[in-house]
Amino acid sequence: MHALVLQSDFGKADGAVCAMYGVAESVQPGLRIFDLTHEIEQYDIWEGSYRLIQTVSFWPEGTVFVSVVDPGVGSTRRSIAALTDDGHYIITPDNGTLTHVKRLCGLKCVRLIDETVNRMPHAVDSYTFHGRDIYAFTGARLAAGVIRFDDIGPEIPQDSVVTLPLIDPKMQDGAIEGTIDVLDIRFGSIWTNIPHSLFKELHIDYGERVQIEIRNDTRALYRNVMTFAHSFAEVFVGEPLAYINSLDYLAVAINQGSFARAYSIGTGNSWHIRVSRSPF
């Protein structure tokens, strides 16, 4: 029996997540069920995709993730189950939720969920809550070993899986151009798509200074020089810093302040960051 980990944009203020838990417990009493988060911004598939990459690899092989950020529920969008190269399962609408995992973990096999079979029996005739009736039900049966991955449905080509556009960071004229992927929400740090390995090519040592420029499609929002530090504690309270985050990517923060709020920084492909050695 493997763990089942649920993610959604439902919040936990009403009964939706609890109904999913109940379905899973009904499939197999004693199943270990956990939350990734249910506070994904409504319909924000990108954020759902990112939270998977932030967590999946820390769980044991065989763990089953169910992610339900599903603006297209009831449309013809497919329901799929993926097995990653590292042996984690992810069950989700095929709407881009696998974007980061496909790129960064790799997928071994993707199957179409046959909804005629993989659906909670006697379910209310609901067209709006596949998270409960199909995804939690199927995820619980897979985690509990009631069905095997093969039973879920036919394999589909990996290149048919819907993905959102991912922009690769690049080195150019001695600077790295990247984008801002996501926020470390409560602390207001901004997390970029620039991996530690690429940043190293700038040959900036810990304690040295780095120039950070941020712009979106309409204007420049930030340009300043700050310390590249191991962690927040190496700069003063209120001082900005660049650092390598817990996923091994470059991030920018204010020690005990919110960088994102201080400069009204957002996330996504239209939020650009340029990183270079300090000019002075």
Place this chain on the structure above:
Amino acid sequence: MHALVLQSDFGKADGAVCAMYGVAESVQPGLRIFDLTHEIEQYDIWEGSYRLIQTVSFWPEGTVFVSVVDPGVGSTRRSIAALTDDGHYIITPDNGTLTHVKRLCGLKCVRLIDETVNRMPHAVDSYTFHGRDIYAFTGARLAAGVIRFDDIGPEIPQDSVVTLPLIDPKMQDGAIEGTIDVLDIRFGSIWTNIPHSLFKELHIDYGERVQIEIRNDTRALYRNVMTFAHSFAEVFVGEPLAYINSLDYLAVAINQGSFARAYSIGTGNSWHIRVSRSPF
């Protein structure tokens, strides 16, 4: 051993819910404990009642629910334990929390909790946290099989159980008059008390148009014609729709918007909805 599911209006920002979990784990290490939600609006018994009906039936027979929305803690309000017709247990102050479950699931037996026996030993002499000292303790013991339902206290007449007034929807002059029971909080959809079966009597097919009027006791807030759809994906983004929700009741929403916020719609018996065939 059965699962224990906790609901309250305590929030999870302080230690209250964790103390309840600790009490339950102390009764029986390894007990499976889950949350319904702890974000019920403070003192909102109606919402607590509704969240039970939204979730109870998806859990296995024997599951023990503890619901603590308890404005009268320390008063003479009774503490009760109910067994539903489907075999779920609910432990709660007797203040209306069982309103929906009693009407829609039916109760097989209700017992008065004998607080002299069913109280955590050595508890601090607290008059304000029965959720921890009595309800979680008793729920955990029932779920763990330490006590049987009979041990909780004497049976009481079902018609002595406190209920909040429930207004039945009714068909009149070719229109259905109902009320707005609750919100699908994060998505801003409004959920009515009009069951699918009653709505069918209007003979409106999927894809046809339906007229929705909403008023409270002081004024009309909404009157418009919209599509009756299986799900959000059948209308444009930003377009309103009527649909059958995941509990098989009529609901109204804006695809990827918040209907409740757009028109300042509230919930409860003073919020009326009138549903009829589109006049044009």
Place this chain on the structure above:
Amino acid sequence: MHALVLQSDFGKADGAVCAMYGVAESVQPGLRIFDLTHEIEQYDIWEGSYRLIQTVSFWPEGTVFVSVVDPGVGSTRRSIAALTDDGHYIITPDNGTLTHVKRLCGLKCVRLIDETVNRMPHAVDSYTFHGRDIYAFTGARLAAGVIRFDDIGPEIPQDSVVTLPLIDPKMQDGAIEGTIDVLDIRFGSIWTNIPHSLFKELHIDYGERVQIEIRNDTRALYRNVMTFAHSFAEVFVGEPLAYINSLDYLAVAINQGSFARAYSIGTGNSWHIRVSRSPF
């Protein structure tokens, strides 16, 4: 195998807490993992300390608490593991998080965490997320019995443990001078550092009236007379009351209102409360 209980200021909107859970599940599939809260105000060590005292004693002996409110992550602040007099373990940065537990529960033994050994293998080279790489990992191993408490690292003197200043309440001229420790967040009650035993020395019976004065370092914010009641239900809705809270300390509230918000009351050592018999 003992339960593992996690506390932090990370919130649950991103993947940080889920990554900690994954690490713990990887150490020992089937480990029972729970949350205290993850909504501690960012960097608020005092609140983290208080939430431990609010909950620890309700859990079975042997339960392992991991608390990560860690403004100094990456600095030279120590990581420690404490065994309380009652047999609970607490793993935390040594930054004051043990203040209340040390004073009110007592510590039997404190050990320095040897981070060269007690660190998740193959972890990303992260300096900013010890909650995942060291604390959750070590807490899970201790809870699962993979390591013994002795294996964590060398014992350190108890008086070397960092604590925040705690002001003792005192009786003076027939009144008790105390401070406001914390809020019962959702209900807006204020919880003082005045234990029931000290309050009893005023010889005020339930139903009698008590005078409450509140001031901070700059001004007086409240002075009024209210009923000393067992619980909220003994006063009118909207009426203030003094009562003994669920930790056996004096608290002040408005029945179904928020005392803290009504009078803009904060918490900490600069928030003073004076309690005396009603002068009339």
